[in-house]
Amino acid sequence: GAVVSQHPSRVICKSGTSVKIECRSLDFQATTMFWYRQFPKQSLMLMATSNEGSKATYEQGVEKDKFLINHASLTLSTLTVTSAHPEDSSFYICSAREGSTNEKLFFGSGTQLSVL
Amino acid sequence: SQQGEEDPQALSIQEGENATMNCSYKTSINNLQWYRQNSGRGLVHLILIRSNEREKHSGRLRVTLDTSKKSSSLLITASRAADTASYFCATGSSGGSYIPTFGRGTSLIVHP
Numbered sequence: 001g002a003v004v005s006q007h008p009s010r011v012i013c014k015s016g017t018s019v020k021i022e023c024r025s026l027d028f029q030a031t032t033m034f035w036y037r038q039f040p041k042q043s044l045m046l047m048a049t050s051n052e053g054s055k056a057t058y059e060q061g062v063e064k065d066k067f068l069i070n071h072a073s074l075t076l077s078t079l080t081v082t083s084a085h086p087e088d089s090s091f092y093i094c095s096a097r098e099g100s101t102n103e104k105l106f107f108g109s110g111t112q113l114s115v116l
Numbered sequence: 117s118q119q120g121e122e123d124p125q126a127l128s129i130q131e132g133e134n135a136t137m138n139c140s141y142k143t144s145i146n147n148l149q150w151y152r153q154n155s156g157r158g159l160v161h162l163i164l165i166r167s168n169e170r171e172k173h174s175g176r177l178r179v180t181l182d183t184s185k186k187s188s189s190l191l192i193t194a195s196r197a198a199d200t201a202s203y204f205c206a207t208g209s210s211g212g213s214y215i216p217t218f219g220r221g222t223s224l225i226v227h228p
Contacts, residue, residue: 006158034215043204043220044159093158103147103208105216107158 002028004096006108013084014116021079021111023094029074030096034105035067038091050077084115120148120188120205121219128225135192137222139205140185146208148181148188149216153202162190162203197228 003026013019023033031052036044048069049057056069066088068080077096081088091112095105120139129135139148147166151159165172165181165188172179178191192199202223206216 004158036218041220041223044218046215046217049215091156095159103149103164104161105149105151105159105206107151107160109158110156112156 002026002096002098002106004030004094004106004108006094006111008111009109010112010114012114012116015085016083019081019084019113021081021092021094021113023077023079023096023108025075025096025098025106028096028098030077030098031074033071033077033094033096035069035077035079036093036095038093038110040091044093047079081113084113086115089113089115120207120217122203122205122222124222125220126223126225128227129195131195131197131226131228133195133226135195135199135224135226137190137203137224139188139190139219141188141205141207142186145183148179149206149208150177150179150188150190151204151206151218153204153221155201159204192224195224195226197226200224200226 005024033050035047038044046059047062050069050071052071052074058064071077091110093110094108120141122139149164150162153159163174163179165179176193181188202221204218204221
């Protein structure tokens, strides 16, 4: 099956720094990627939809200047948490699909962000 | 996008028993998918059932869909300790670009 690689798997940073998370589709071209945030024992909250070559579409309540998303190629999307604060600590997961109507999602293994 | 809601929130069973979890949704769908998440990991696609299907099997998994009740169930037969995970449903609506959203999931613990 298709593979989505996400890294780093875990990052600890100081408050005020920026953190970049990468999501790569390894064996298919992902025209659309999704970024989710998950708190312990909670659902995945969709943060934004990333389309290759265009601006990301952010969900209501998600600050686009805080969570910068770049989808510059068909195999790579990045999420940058800018000026991270302790409340940004969470589990971030990306997923990708091939084509706009392909229904199956392939997920990365997630990134646990801890902001001190 | 639509959000499915799973129940129960938590389920604890012994190895060998069957596990049943349910998903309810609110509007018309084109398909419904079940995913599994091991602790601290991403989600893995398990099975997709379309709105014109009533039942689907994959190994020890059996999924049913009742569009009149807007509900689906996932049955795991002869459960194993390795089935311990959280299970989520996601729905796709008719027409438009498919953007799945997830509920809180069912946390399944299978005791050896």
